[in-house]
Amino acid sequence: MNTGPAPGERRPGGALEAEVLALLQSSPQALTPGEVLQSLGDDLSYSTVVTVLSRMFDKGLLTRGKQGRAYAYAPVADAHGLTARRMRQVLESDSDREAVLTRFVEDLPARDEQLLRQLLGGLPDQE
Incomplete structure (x- = not known):
C-alpha cells in the first residue's frame, strides 16, 4: 500500500x-x-x-x-466519529456556546438544518 x-x-x-x-x-x-x-x-x-x-x-x-x-x-473512532469529536473540541474552545451554536445553525444549508432538527427531535431531553 x-x-x-x-x-x-x-x-x-x-x-x-x-x-x-x-x-x-x-x-x-x-x-x-x-x-x-x-x-x-x-x-x-x-x-x-x-x-x-x-x-x-x-x-x-x-x-x-x-x-x-x-x-x-x-x-478511538471511525472517520465520522473523529470529525464529530473535532467539532465538539472547537465548540468547547469558545466560552459562548449559545452564540457559536446559533451561528452554526444559522449558517447551515436548509437541508442540513432540517436534518439536524430531525436528529434533535429524536433525542430525549437530558436536562
Missing part, C-alpha cells in the same frame, strides 16, 4: 498521520508499529512510525494496548 511520496520528496504536513489513521481505521484489529511500517511499505524508519503513533495516542486519536513487547494501536 505504498501511498507515500516519491523518493526524495517530503510529505505535506499531516499526511503521514492521515495515512496511518486511514490504515488503522481499515484494519480489523489493532496494529503494532512494525505492522504499520510493513503496511505503509515505504522508506520510513521504525522510530518514525513509533513517534507518529505515540503522538496520535497523545492527541487522543488512538488507543493502545500491550502486544508482546510493543504496543498495538487502534483508532
Whole structure:
C-alpha cells in the first residue's frame, strides 16, 4: 500500500498521520508499529512510525494496548466519529456556546438544518 511520496520528496504536513489513521481505521484489529511500517511499505524508519503513533495516542486519536513487547494501536473512532469529536473540541474552545451554536445553525444549508432538527427531535431531553 505504498501511498507515500516519491523518493526524495517530503510529505505535506499531516499526511503521514492521515495515512496511518486511514490504515488503522481499515484494519480489523489493532496494529503494532512494525505492522504499520510493513503496511505503509515505504522508506520510513521504525522510530518514525513509533513517534507518529505515540503522538496520535497523545492527541487522543488512538488507543493502545500491550502486544508482546510493543504496543498495538487502534483508532478511538471511525472517520465520522473523529470529525464529530473535532467539532465538539472547537465548540468547547469558545466560552459562548449559545452564540457559536446559533451561528452554526444559522449558517447551515436548509437541508442540513432540517436534518439536524430531525436528529434533535429524536433525542430525549437530558436536562
